[in-house]
Amino acid sequence: DAKTTQPNSMESNEEEPVHLPCNHSTISGTDYIHWYRQLPSQGPEYVIHGLTSNVNNRMASLAIAEDRKSSTLILHRATLRDAAVYYCILSKLYNFNKFYFGSGTKLNVKP
Amino acid sequence: NAGVMQNPRHLVRRRGQEARLRCSPMKGHSHVYWYRQLPEEGLKFMVYLQKENIIDESGMPKERFSAEFPKEGPSILRIQQVVRGDSAAYFCASSPSPGSTGELFFGEGSRLTVL
Numbered sequence: 001d002a003k004t005t006q007p008n009s010m011e012s013n014e015e016e017p018v019h020l021p022c023n024h025s026t027i028s029g030t031d032y033i034h035w036y037r038q039l040p041s042q043g044p045e046y047v048i049h050g051l052t053s054n055v056n057n058r059m060a061s062l063a064i065a066e067d068r069k070s071s072t073l074i075l076h077r078a079t080l081r082d083a084a085v086y087y088c089i090l091s092k093l094y095n096f097n098k099f100y101f102g103s104g105t106k107l108n109v110k111p
Numbered sequence: 112n113a114g115v116m117q118n119p120r121h122l123v124r125r126r127g128q129e130a131r132l133r134c135s136p137m138k139g140h141s142h143v144y145w146y147r148q149l150p151e152e153g154l155k156f157m158v159y160l161q162k163e164n165i166i167d168e169s170g171m172p173k174e175r176f177s178a179e180f181p182k183e184g185p186s187i188l189r190i191q192q193v194v195r196g197d198s199a200a201y202f203c204a205s206s207p208s209p210g211s212t213g214e215l216f217f218g219e220g221s222r223l224t225v226l
Contacts, residue, residue, distance in 0.1 A: 032213070034213075036215075042219060042220070043115075043202050043204070043217030043218050043219050043220050044154065044202070044204075044215075044217045045217065046214040046215060046216070049213055049214075087153065093213050094206070094213060096142075096144055096159070096204065096206055096215045097144060097156055097159035097166070097167045097169075098156070099146075099154075099156060099215070100153075100156075101146075101153030101154040101155070102153050103152070103153055104153060
């Protein structure tokens with residue numbers, strides 16, 4: 001399965017937008033881009049997923065590059081509760097047994 | 112609708128003992144996945160089960176680890192003769208049948224400490 005590259009850590013100020021990048025240069029045509037986040041001492045939580053078009057939901061937006069070799073998770077207004085490790089995962093839809101979490105990006109939100 | 116329930120949340124075992132971790136999926140979910148997370152690392156897939164069937168166990172260690180999802184009751188991850196290296200957080204996740212939301216739902220995890 002294709003792997004992803006994310007920065008180890010990022011910092012943001014509260015109530016400002018956050019752009020979390022993910023590179024996936026070996027993505028295949030049927031790979032979906034999934035984002036999950038893990039708050040301290042909790043299980044991962046679904047954030048968003050997409051294939052080719054940009055996606056929006058109540059939690060975040062997902063911007064996918066035209067060549068699909070990279071994507072960006074956008075949190076429109078960061079809150080302290082958004083401090084977590086964010087994982088970008090490539091997988092065929094519903095192939096949850098093929099999820100590779102990697103190290104993710106640890107987001108720190110400053111008040 | 113209760114989420115994925117795991118118990119115990121914390122478990123301490125001495126080397127050589129057995130650990131049993133239980134997972135009740137969300138109501139209506141028939142697919143269960145177990146992941147393991149070592150300290151300061153990402154989650155790693157272990158096993159994927161449906162009721163009474165193991166679908167994919169490619170991430171399970173060859174020895175001492177087993178998993179089941181019986182027709183009635185929770186899924187169980189069993190670790191025999193635990194060693195210190197088994198100390199980790201074990202997460203269970205569930206999903207409905209494919210064709211729905213594409214979202215995987217995780218429990219809070221069971222944290223195993225081997226002394």
